[in-house]
Amino acid sequence: MIQATREQELTCDKCLGHLAELAETELQLKPLCQALNEVSAHLDNCPDCAEHYAALRSAMETLKE
Amino acid sequence: MNSSLPVRDAETWRRELSNPGPSQDQALNELRRLLLAGLSGGFGRHGNAFLEDIVQEAIVKILKHLNDFSGKSRFTTWAMSIAVRTALSELRHKRWGQISLEQCAEETGVDAAARDVVDPGADPAQQTAEQNLFAVLHHLIQTVLTPKQRVAILSEVAGMPMEEIAAKLESNLNATYKLLHDARKRLKAGLESHSYTR
DSSP: OOTTOOSSOOOHHHHHHHHHHHHHHHHTTOOOOHHHHHHHHHHHHOHHHHHHHHHHHHHHHHHHO | OOTTSOOOOHHHHHHHHHSOSHHHHHHHHHHHHHHHHHHHHHHGGGOHHHHHHHHHHHHHHHHHTGGGOOSSSOHHHHHHHHHHHHHHHHHHHHHHTTSOHHHHHHHTSHHHHHHHHSOTTSOHHHHHHHHHHHHHHHHHHHHTSOHHHHHHHHHHHTTOOHHHHHHHTTOOHHHHHHHHHHHHHHHHHHHHHTTOOO
16 A cells, blocks of 8 residues: 555545546446546555445446346 | 436436426436445445435435536436445445544554565565565654644545545545545655655
């Protein structure tokens, strides 16, 4: 986590604001835009937001079943 | 999405949820049903009462923040994200709410982490290298971080969620993230000055 620290990072608040968009984009296999790449990088280094994202994906997949 | 639910666009959701009356009641019922169904997969093991409470709380937040919906995702995905966050916050608070930052940092600080991470089965040279790294890290934590950063980052390493750290610091998520990000940058620079790079 320390070595992966970047000079500029998204905060959790900003990341959480993009998770619904990221989940839909990934599910639709659209290429990630720059903003979502930053969200993705935040998820690599933030277990809380990564847990949120996994749970959101799980909920969306549950609804699709 | 579930084919048994009517297809509504975001504007319809927002309009119907905003205006009291039969349309609002119907939209609320459909939203409740959708959130319950979505949460049942990942959170179902916590029981129906938990799910009902979470959905109720999430709906209050959704109604309060209707104007914050930006339209970058479907309305229902946005709403589900709020419900997921509500569920995770509740579970995290149950798990960590009674543990102080100081207690968490002391019991599972970098020394404890070193004991867990240094592989007793590794060859002696590797064990020595790992022990040296933890010694440097321990020194940096004591010398380059503020007391607040120190206790927060040790709690984070121990697994305490950021929102719980923020609550215990009587701060918010944004400020706590910045506090921890600055701490990580200081530690990273310190490790690099000791020739530890990735």
